[in-house]
Every structure is written in C-alpha cells, then in structure tokens.
Amino acid sequence: MNKISFKGSNAIIRDIVSRFFVTGGDPARPCGEARARYVKAIEEIAATGPVEAHTLELLLDFLIAHGATGARLDELTGERADELVQLALDVETLRRYRRDGTILDVRVVDEWPF
Amino acid sequence: MARFGGWSGFGCRIECEGWSLMADQEHKEMLRRGVAAWNEWRRKNPRVVPDLSGTNIRVKELADVDFRGANLRGALLTGADMEGADLTGADLSHADLMAANLHRACLKNADLTHANLMEANLKDADLAGARLEQAILYRADLKGAECVCNCLWFNMLMDFAGGVQAVDRSDRGFYFEDVGGSFVENSFVATENSRLEITLSDPVSTQATYEILGALNRLYREVSEDELVGPIIKIGLSEDAGGEGRIDRGDGR
Numbered sequence: 193m194n195k196i197s198f199k200g201s202n203a204i205i206r207d208i209v210s211r212f213f214v215t216g217g218d219p220a221r222p223c224g225e226a227r228a229r230y231v232k233a234i235e236e237i238a239a240t241g242p243v244e245a246h247t248l249e250l251l252l253d254f255l256i257a258h259g260a261t262g263a264r265l266d267e268l269t270g271e272r273a274d275e276l277v278q279l280a281l282d283v284e285t286l287r288r289y290r291r292d293g294t295i296l297d298v299r300v301v302d303e304w305p306f
Numbered sequence: 307m308a309r310f311g312g313w314s315g316f317g318c319r320i321e322c323e324g325w326s327l328m329a330d331q332e333h334k335e336m337l338r339r340g341v342a343a344w345n346e347w348r349r350k351n352p353r354v355v356p357d358l359s360g361t362n363i364r365v366k367e368l369a370d371v372d373f374r375g376a377n378l379r380g381a382l383l384t385g386a387d388m389e390g391a392d393l394t395g396a397d398l399s400h401a402d403l404m405a406a407n408l409h410r411a412c413l414k415n416a417d418l419t420h421a422n423l424m425e426a427n428l429k430d431a432d433l434a435g436a437r438l439e440q441a442i443l444y445r446a447d448l449k450g451a452e453c454v455c456n457c458l459w460f461n462m463l464m465d466f467a468g469g470v471q472a473v474d475r476s477d478r479g480f481y482f483e484d485v486g487g488s489f490v491e492n493s494f495v496a497t498e499n500s501r502l503e504i505t506l507s508d509p510v511s512t513q514a515t516y517e518i519l520g521a522l523n524r525l526y527r528e529v530s531e532d533e534l535v536g537p538i539i540k541i542g543l544s545e546d547a548g549g550e551g552r553i554d555r556g557d558g559r
Contacts, residue, residue: 194505194506194507194508194509194510194515195503195504195505195506196503196504196506196515196518196519196538197501197502197503197504197538198501198502198522198526198534198535198538199499199500199501199502199534199535200499200500200502200526200530200532200534200535201499201500201530201532202499202500204526204529204530205500205501205502205526206500208502208522208525208526209502212525254525254529255528255529258529258530259529260528260529278524279524279525279528281521282520282521282522282524282525283521283525285517285518285521286518286521286522289514289517289518293507294506294507294510294511294514294518295504295505295506295507295518296505296506296507297503297504297505298502298503298504298505299502299503299504299505300500300501300502300503301500301501301503302499302500
C-alpha cells in the first residue's frame with residue numbers, strides 16, 4: 193500500500209480533485225472566466241513556454257474561484273509568469289501521474305471532530 | 307386588534323397593532339422593480355411588513371436589500387445574492403437559502419429555524435439573537451460568525467464547521483438554546499477540513515512521490531493562507547503494519 197494523505201480546506205481539496213485529477217470521464221473543462229480576462233497572456237505564455245493554454249486556463253479558473261486578487265492574477269500573467277508556469281507544470285504533473293497510473297486513486301474524506 | 311387602514315400606492319393595506327400587512331402580490335411586484343426601488347419604498351412605508359412568504363423570489367440580485375422584519379417564511383431564495391442585506395428580525399423559517407450569499411448580512415434576531423442554509427455564505431454575518439434550530443448548515447461558511455452555546459460538544463462542532471467561533475455568553479453570537487437531541491438528527495453542519503488520500507502504484511518512485519507532494523503543496527498554498535497539514539506517506543507497507551511516517555513538506559523536485 194503506497195499512500196499520500198493531506199489534511200486541508202474542504203473546498204480547496206475538493207476543487208483540486210475535480211479540476212486537476214481525471215477521476216473518470218472527461219477532464220475538467222475551463223469555465224471561460226480566465227479565458228475572457230486573460231486570453232492574450234494565456235496565449236503568449238503557452239506559445240513560448242512548456243505548458244498548454246488549456247492547463248493555464250484551468251489553473252487561472254482555479255485561482256479565480258478561490259479568490260485570487262486581480263493584482264495577483266495580473267502579476268502571474270505578467271512579470272511573474274514563471275510562477276504561473278510552475279503552477280501549471282504542477283497541474284500537468286498531477287494529471288500525467290493520474291493518466292499513467294502512478295496515481296491509482298484519489299479520495300476526499302470529510303473530517304469530523306468526533 | 308386589526309383595523310383597516312388607508313390605501314397605499316400598491317393596494318389594500320391592513321394595519322394591525324401598529325404594523326401593516328399588504329397583499330403579497332404587490333410586494334412581489336415591488337421587489338421585481340429592483341433593490342433600489344424596494345428600499346426606497348420601504349423607507350417611505352416603514353410600517354408596512356413585507357409579506358413574501360412562500361414566494362419563489364426570482365430576483366437574485368438582492369445585495370443591500372432592506373428585508374427588516376419581513377415575512378419570508380418558506381420563501382425560495384436559492385442562490386440569491388444578499389450581501390450586506392438587512393434581515394433584522396425577518397422571518398426566514400423554512401426558507402430555502404441554499405448557496406445564498408449572506409456575506410455581511412445582518413440577521414439579528416432573524417428566525418432561521420428549519421431554513422436551508424446549505425453552502426450559504428454567512429461570512430461575517432451578524433447572527434446575534436438569530437434562531438437556527440434545525441436549520442441546515444451543511445457546508446455553510448460561518449467564518450467570522452459567533453456562536454453562543456454552553457454545550458461543549460456543540461461548541462466543538464461549530465468551531466469545526468466553517469470557522470464559526472464559540473464565544474462566552476454575551477450580547478453577541480447566535481443561540482442554540484433549545485437544540486435538544488433533535489438538532490443533530492435534523493440539521494447538518496459543514497466540515498471545514500477534509501483529508502485528501504492519494505493511492506499510488508506499487509512500487510512507486512521517490513521522484514514521483516515528491517513531485518506529487520510538491521505540486522499539491524504549491525497549488526494549495528497559492529489559494530490558501532493556511533498550510534496543508536501533513537503530509538503523511540505510507541510506502542511499501544500495509545496499513546496494518548503501521549508504516550506511517552511524517553516527512554518534510556514536499557517542495558523538493
């Protein structure tokens with residue numbers, strides 16, 4: 193049995209699982225909000241970097257959904273695009289390991305105090 | 307004692323012990339005109355008690371709406387944006403407020419018994435004196451709200467649920483005076499924390515393990531002020547064998 197477990201915010205953990213792990217069926221689709229706001233930056237970063245536009249969109253949707261400020265998003269799609277690329281690579285890492293069977297199963301378990 | 311009053315601009319008005327009741331159709335029509343018009347109407351008619359009980363309120367943009375003392379019993383307000391709304395003393399019993407945004411709303415002395423507040427945003431809402439018996443609070447966000455309760459287990463539960471803080475008896479906070487044993491059976495409270503369990507292939511490379519740990523940590527920290535607790539890894543041993551070890555946060559790649 194090889195297992196990793198974390199404890200954290202229910203909302204964030206569930207969202208990470210639903211957006212970044214393919215647990216059957218189609219992978220999550222970008223909701224469009226990131227594309228609407230950052231399409232130019234997404235295309236530029238994807239054109240010059242090692243990550244796909246689709247992944248960047250998924251990632252920005254995730255950041256927006258969890259309250260990333262406009263300033264932080266502007267930063268990530270501007271002068272600190274390297275950090276966005278790193279996070280996008282992280283997303284691709286998780287998806288790759290899920291696809292190739294390194295990650296066999298992903299489960300979210302609610303924690304109760306008693 | 308009820309007595310008839312005059313005609314308002316929206317229909318027949320009945321005054322009852324200083325309060326007025328109007329046919330709800332006019333009130334619904336008034337609300338359809340938007341929050342600004344509604345609030346202005348309330349300002350001009352402070353003695354009218356809005357009656358929107360049992361109504362499917364289709365207007366969802368209700369930020370800053372003045373629902374003070376309103377009869378919203380059984381109203382459908384699913385997903386409504388009521389950020390900053392004034393619901394002081396409103397009757398919201400049996401109302402459906404699922405996924406409603408009640409951020410910074412004033413719910414002082416409101417009756418929320420049997421209300422469905424599943425996944426509602428109650429962050430920084432003022433719930434002082436509000437009644438919440440048998441309300442459904444499953445995954446409601448209660449950060450910043452305060453609970454007054456002398457029952458230890460319930461304090462623990464509420465502290466765990468959506469970040470609500472239990473406080474000593476005071477004028478602040480909301481009360482669960484009469485929860486009795488039925489509360490738990492009939493109500494639900496959010497779990498704020500979850501455990502993410504990832505089962506890996508056997509064997510698994512150290513590199514893959516660390517890459518997964520690092521990726522999850524970075525993604526989580528980007529959107530959270532808190533750190534992920536753990537991680538805990540179990541490698542190459544059965545759970546029964548107790549092969550569990552805490553490791554450093556997985557930022558190494």
